[in-house]
Amino acid sequence: MKMIAAVCLAAVLAAGMGACTETPKGNAPAANGSAPTPPVAVSPAKAEVAWTYGEALKMDDKDSITAATVLADPAAYAKKDVRVKGKVAAVCEKKGCWFTVTGGGKTEQVILLKFQDPPEGRLVPMEAIGHDAVIEGTLVVGKISEAFARDLASDQGKSDEEIQKIKGPQPVVTLKNPAVKIIGIAPAKAAT
DSSP, X not given: OHHHHHHHHHHHHHHXXXXXXXXOOSOOOOTTSSOOOOOEEEETTTTEEEEEESSOOOSOGGGOEEHHHHHHOGGGTTTSEEEEEEEEEEEOTTTOOEEEEEOOTTOOOOEEEEOOOOSSSOSSOGGGTTSEEEEEEEEEEEEEOHHHHXXXXXXXXXXXHXXXXXXXXXXXXXXXXXXXXXXXXXXHHHTO
C-alpha cells in the first residue's frame, strides 16, 4: 500500500510541476481554491510584515528546524509534519507558482514548493528571493520530471551546458499541503 501511495505521489508531483505558460497579470487564488492570504503583520512591536499562503502555520516556532538540517538527511524527516526555516533561493519567473528554500552554505540542495498555476496573475512575488521563509507541511522525498528539472535550472540561471546534463527524473525534497510565510515582503510587493 505504501508503494502505491509513493507511486501516486510521484505521478502527481511529475504531472503537477510543469512549467508556467502565462504572463503575470495580478493576484491569484490558492491551490485549494481559496484566495491567497493577504500579507499580515507578524508582530506589531517589530512592525514586521510577511506574505502568507495556504493554511495557517500551526506548529510552534520552538519546533522549527533549519532547511540545512532537513537537507542534510531528508529521509529522516520523510512523511513527517515539519516546520522549516530557510531562505528563498529562487521563484518561478513566469507566474510565481513555485519557489525554493535553501539552508544556505555551499550546497545546491533545496526544498521545492510547487503550487497550482494561478489562472491569471502571479502567486509568489519575485521580491521574495533572499528573504527568510517559514514553511510547514508533510515532507516528501520524491522525483520531478526531466522537463521540470530543466525549467528549474533555467530559471535559476544555470548554463545551457548544465541544463543539458539533466537526464531523466530528478530527486526532489518538497512539502505536501504547504503553509508558507515569507518574512519582509510588504503588502504592496505581494500583490504584483
